[in-house]
């Protein structure tokens with residue numbers, strides 16, 4: 001989900017932090033102690049597993065700690081600076097409230113130094129979860145429209161990217177996405193920023209489209225995607241998150257999508273599933289996000305099982321993790337439960353993300369090998 005002030009996503013039921021919402025429970029009440037131990041072991045395995053994250057939003061990754069730091073810089077904001085008060089602030093009563101909180105965080109990103117701080121600190125959180133490689137979805141239009149100079153914005157994210165790689169060993173790459181609700185003007189500005197040789201950042205690998213799907217048909221963005229693809233960027237639009245499978249077909253046909261953000265409704269169309277499987281077009285699945293936005297009613301009804309059964313390349317991602325009370329490790333735990341995976345199965349899931357990533361061949365081979373070595377050591381211990 002790319003955040004916007006659009007409220008056409010069905011209103012969510014009250015959203016709570018913690019067990020009811022994000023944290024995957026270790027067991028249900030009927031589980032025997034041995035199974036409980038196995039679940040704990042699997043969580044520990046996931047926590048230290050080297051991973052790639054392919055669908056996570058820049059501003060949507062601002063944890064309460066990062067938000068507190070930004071809020072302290074801008075005392076005129078109504079966002080609390082005290083971490084405890086922030087925990088309450090991040091407890092959403094409904095989807096409209098979530099949007100309000102999200103936009104108040106957007107309002108804290110006012111200077112290039114704010115952009116740099118956010119980016120660097122997001123990388124720190126990714127590194128803590130053993131994320132070795134992340135494609136971070138950035139919406140430069142939100143910042144340039146608010147008066148941040150485009151050159152300064154690019155310098156800020158690039159500076160943070162290089163510092164994060166040196167300090168944490170986490171490789172960051174960018175996906176610049178069009179905020180769909182802002183229309184073709186935003187598309188024009190985003191493609192300009194992504195393809196102008198004087199501005200385009202070194203870490204940029206892909207071009208996306210987020211925001212609401214209802215009332216924002218994908219085909220109108222074809223000329224912008226054509227330009228981005230001609231400039232060497234990969235196409236990764238959100239599609240089929242809040243609308244039906246036709247939106248995914250549109251993303252494939254008109255936007256030449258190489259991966260699909262969410263693609264949740266693909267499960268309603270067996271032909272589409274077969275097409276995704278045959279052409280190895282990965283889905284960026286974000287289970288907890290789908291529940292939070294009511295794209296899917298409950299985790300147990302999540303179509304990830306149908307995707308896997310149809311042979312689709314499934315990747316697991318976190319979308320806007322702190323806002324949904326989750327993180328990538330928790331999303332892996334959720335997926336492991338839904339797909340009934342053991343350590344080997346979870347390692348394969350992590351390798352799916354490596355395969356679906358836009359790392360070069362050598363980078364993919366290195367990360368896949370690191371996952372294999374880690375898994376072999378874990379199983380031998």
Ligand SMILES: [Zn+2]
Pocket residue numbers: 001002055057210238261319
């Ligand atoms: Zn998203």
